[in-house]
Amino acid sequence: MTTPVAPVPERVVAAEPSPQTDVRHELRRDAVAVLSAWAAPTAAQEELRQQYLAHLHAHPDGLWREGPPAHLTASCFVLDERAEHVLLCLHGKGRFWVQFGGHLEPGDRTLAAAALREAREESGLERLTPVGAAPVDLDRHALSSAFGRCSEHLDVAFAATADRSLATAVSSESEDVAWWPVHSL
Numbered sequence: 001m002t003t004p005v006a007p008v009p010e011r012v013v014a015a016e017p018s019p020q021t022d023v024r025h026e027l028r029r030d031a032v033a034v035l036s037a038w039a040a041p042t043a044a045q046e047e048l049r050q051q052y053l054a055h056l057h058a059h060p061d062g063l064w065r066e067g068p069p070a071h072l073t074a075s076c077f078v079l080d081e082r083a084e085h086v087l088l089c090l091h092g093k094g095r096f097w098v099q100f101g102g103h104l105e106p107g108d109r110t111l112a113a114a115a116l117r118e119a120r121e122e123s124g125l126e127r128l129t130p131v132g133a134a135p136v137d138l139d140r141h142a143l144s145s146a147f148g149r150c151s152e153h154l155d156v157a158f159a160a161t162a163d164r165s166l167a168t169a170v171s172s173e174s175e176d177v178a179w180w181p182v183h184s185l
Contacts, residue, residue: 024064026109027104027108027110027111027114028056028060030110031063031072031156032053032056034110034111034112035049035052035053035056035135035156036053037134038134038135045137048138048140048154049138051140052138052156055070055154056072062154064103064104065150069149069150069151069152070151070152070153071103071104071150071152071154072104072153072156073102073103073104073153073156074101074104074108074111074114074115074118074156074158075100075101075115075118075155075156075157075158076099076101076115076118076119076157076159076160077099077136077157077159077160078100078128078159078160079131079160079161079182080161080163080164080179081161081162081163083182084181084183085164085179085180085182086099086180086182086185087100087162087168087177087178087179088177088178088180089122089170089171089173089174089175089176090174090175090177090178091173091175092172092173092174093147095175097178097180099157100115100118100119100121100122100123101118101119101122101157102118102122102173111135111156111158112130112133112158116130116158116160119160121171122174122177123169123171123177124167124168124170124171124177125162125168127163128160128161128162129160129161129162130158130160131158131159131160131161132158132159134158136157136158137157138154138155138157139153139155140152140154140155141153141155164179
């Protein structure tokens with residue numbers, strides 16, 4: 001009788017994480033850190049902050065459009081240097097005036113950087129000055145069927161300033177871009 005020989009296990013080589021995976025993890029870490037450290041100005045904002053953190057804990061892919069139908073987004077309120085006017089876009093799908101913002105992308109390293117990228121892309125303004133590094137607002141909103149598989153955005157808004165004399169441009173995602181007096185909103 002021959003003794004069975006145990007098969008030699010194949011050498012398992014762990015795949016190196018791709019740069020895209022590393023950046024995605026970096027952005028997730030940033031989102032958790034930013035939301036954990038943020039001192040919400042109201043009880044309603046604190047409740048949203050806690051909901052966002054619970055969402056990220058429950059859904060490791062909760063930052064991405066291809067993740068759950070409810071996911072984080074980043075936006076940016078663009079104000080003039082005296083904070084008397086705000087630059088808004090007429091959203092193409094939603095058909096409403098809103099701050100610039102949208103889905104997070106694999107190259108985004110921080111929520112604040114994603115918000116500035118969105119503002120630059122959607123306003124045509126390259127020169128934006130961030131107003132601090134902390135969010136200024138959280139807004140959780142349901143979406144219509146016009147937004148495809150996205151059912152809800154958990155938006156983290158930041159602020160920046162821009163020179164009102166600079167030319168703006170309408171992006172493919174909007175119908176118009178215009179400055180509005182803050183006191184009229």
